[in-house]
Amino acid sequence: MPDNAAYDKNIGRVxxxxxxxxxxxxxxxxxxxxxxxxxxxxIEQAC
Structure with missing residues (x-):
């Protein structure tokens, strides 16, 4: 099971x-x- 605190499936979009x-x-x-x-x-738009 992945640890989403360290990695997320959406990292490609980010x-x-x-x-x-x-x-x-x-x-x-x-x-x-x-x-x-x-x-x-x-940065401001991302938050």
Missing amino acids: LEKMLPFFREQYGNASSQYTLGVKAKRA
């Missing part, structure tokens, strides 16, 4: 949404420059 931020949109969400603002917006 990873798909996160990949652009790992590959080309890697901004610091605490900064004021464009990539950072986009990262912060993505």
